Amino acid sequence: MQQRVTTGIKGLDEMLHGGFLPQTANLIEGATGTGKTTLCMQFIYNGITQYNEPGLIITFEEFPQQYYRDAATFGWDLKKLEQEGKLKIIMTSPEVTKLDLERVGGMIETLVTEMGARRILIDSLSHLERLSSDPVELRAIEYSFINALKREGLTSVLTRESPALLGGAEINDENVAFIVDSYILMRYVEIESAIHRALLVLKLRGSDHAKDIRQYEITSQGIKVQAKFEGQEGIMSGSPRRMAESFVEAFVKR
Amino acid sequence: MSIQSDDFTAKLMDDMDARLLDFIKTKVNSFIKWDLVRFFYENPNTTDSVENIAKYAGRNTAAVQSELKQLVESGVMEMQLVDDLPVYSLASDEEMRRLVDEFILACEDRHFRVKAVYHIIRGMR
Numbered sequence: 527m528q529q530r531v532t533t534g535i536k537g538l539d540e541m542l543h544g545g546f547l548p549q550t551a552n553l554i555e556g557a558t559g560t561g562k563t564t565l566c567m568q569f570i571y572n573g574i575t576q577y578n579e580p581g582l583i584i585t586f587e588e589f590p591q592q593y594y595r596d597a598a599t600f601g602w603d604l605k606k607l608e609q610e611g612k613l614k615i616i617m618t619s620p621e622v623t624k625l626d627l628e629r630v631g632g633m634i635e636t637l638v639t640e641m642g643a644r645r646i647l648i649d650s651l652s653h654l655e656r657l658s659s660d661p662v663e664l665r666a667i668e669y670s671f672i673n674a675l676k677r678e679g680l681t682s683v684l685t686r687e688s689p690a691l692l693g694g695a696e697i698n699d700e701n702v703a704f705i706v707d708s709y710i711l712m713r714y715v716e717i718e719s720a721i722h723r724a725l726l727v728l729k730l731r732g733s734d735h736a737k738d739i740r741q742y743e744i745t746s747q748g749i750k751v752q753a754k755f756e757g758q759e760g761i762m763s764g765s766p767r768r769m770a771e772s773f774v775e776a777f778v779k780r
Numbered sequence: 781m782s783i784q785s786d787d788f789t790a791k792l793m794d795d796m797d798a799r800l801l802d803f804i805k806t807k808v809n810s811f812i813k814w815d816l817v818r819f820f821y822e823n824p825n826t827t828d829s830v831e832n833i834a835k836y837a838g839r840n841t842a843a844v845q846s847e848l849k850q851l852v853e854s855g856v857m858e859m860q861l862v863d864d865l866p867v868y869s870l871a872s873d874e875e876m877r878r879l880v881d882e883f884i885l886a887c888e889d890r891h892f893r894v895k896a897v898y899h900i901i902r903g904m905r
Contacts, residue, residue: 589836590823608825617826617836625863632862633827 528733531579531645531681534572535565537751538710541727541736546681546708550731551672553651553702555686556712560723561744562685564600565712566647567593568748569683571602574612579644582637582680583615584623586653590615600748611641620653624667627674638678646675650685651702665701672705688713707731712742715755725751793898796886803883804896807854809903812839812847814896817856820870821884824877827869856880 530545539545546552556562570581583593593615597604607613614637618626626632637643654671658664675682686702703709709729715722725742727735738754794801808814815837820826826836834844848868851857858871871877886892 590825614825615823617823618828619832622828622832622862622865622867625865629863 532572532577533565533569534576535568535749535751537740537742538565538725538749541725541738541740541751542708542730543733543735546683547730547732548681549676549679550707551675551682551684551705552708552710553684553686553706554710554712555688557688557690557714560688560712560714561742561749562687562712563588563647563649564596564744565749566649566683566685567597567602567604568600570613570645570647571597571604571607571748573645574607580612580641581645581647582634582641582643583613583647583649584634585615585617585649586620586623588649590617600746602748614641614643620657624654624657624671627671635678638680644679644681646680646682648675648682648684650687652685652687661701665705668702669705703729708735717755724755789898793895796892796895797882799879800883800886800892801899803879804899805903807851807856808883808896809900810847811900812837812843813851813856814900815839816844816847816851817880818884818887820857821880824870827867829865829867833868 528544529548530539530542531548531550532545533539533542554562554565567583570583573579573581583590585593594604604613604615608615616633623634626634634646651668654668655664657667672682672684684706706729708727708731711726711728713724713726715724723742723744724739726739727737729735740754741752743750743752808817816833819833819837823836826833828836830845830848831841833848834841837844848857848859852859852868855873855876856871857868859866859868861867870880887896
């Protein structure tokens with residue numbers, strides 16, 4: 527059986543058939559508030575506390591102070607983990623991170639060696655887009671960036687913001703989907719005048735994975751992945767219909 | 781104000797831990813430096829260029845640049861070149877980090893803050 531990097535999020539590990547593959551880059555995409563950062567923080571936190579795998583969080587926008595606060599609401603004491611040398615939350619910019627990863631003996635390389643870091647969160651990959659407006663050059667930058675993380679032996683989770691709150695979001699940089707090893711979509715969906723959250727593993731290179739769309743909630747303990755949506759279709763479009771209605775529309779109304 | 785009352789105020793304002801008094805007089809001797817030290821205390825592993833640190837602090841780059849340089853000279857911050865790009869971070873020296881922690885924690889006390897403000901304004905004259 528293939529070795530896995532377990533997320534510690536039960537339903538998600540089931541969907542991933544055990545977890546991410548080691549030394550891979552895993553993209554988590556969703557609109558604001560869908561819980562991308564929470565899911566990724568949980569991956570880092572569980573890695574440290576359950577699997578003894580130290581972690582790094584690189585943030586390009588949100589202040590580390592915000593991470594400490596947000597994590598504390600789930601009962602995760604990130605400051606304590608930093609004091610114990612098992613975690614480092616680094617605020618920096620894509621420019622500096624790119625240059626740092628390219629040189630020998632850079633900050634990230636040193637931390638990986640000193641801390642024995644195995645997991646990393648990049649929040650968010652969307653910010654790399656400001657490094658180049660040329661899509662070909664941007665793909666090269668992203669490819670090199672992701673490879674550098676793998677070179678350091680890290681299993682990475684990379685968040686990416688999706689502009690649309692509801693509905694099938696337009697992919698503004700489809701290149702990343704090809705570069706990463708797995709691709710998880712987090713979406714808001716409207717069902718019977720209520721907003722639900724849906725999660726789908728779109729791709730997991732080198733492994734089979736669940737193809738169903740699962741509901742999830744952000745609870746006081748973090749992300750909880752639940753059962754799949756039953757009797758609905760068009761979930762990821764944001765406006766699902768009952769399968770029976772679709773059937774009638776497709777066949778009876780002809 | 782008479783010379784006598786000036787002396788009295790100075791004496792009153794000097795009534796704080798000698799290390800912190802020296803820290804204010806020689807290292808955090810401007811309001812921008814105070815802001816920067818607070819920012820790095822709250823976000824201790826920040827490592828970035830002047831332009832980005834200025835954005836984080838909500839100040840203009842020119843103002844932050846000279847203050848960061850002085851903080852490096854006084855040992856509060858460190859600067860390293862990443863492919864010719866100067867990148868700043870809080871000093872890794874444990875003694876300095878303890879001093880920063882002590883200063884920010886002391887600032888929670890209103891009387892201490894008043895004294896710190898007094899010394900900064902006095903130093904700017």
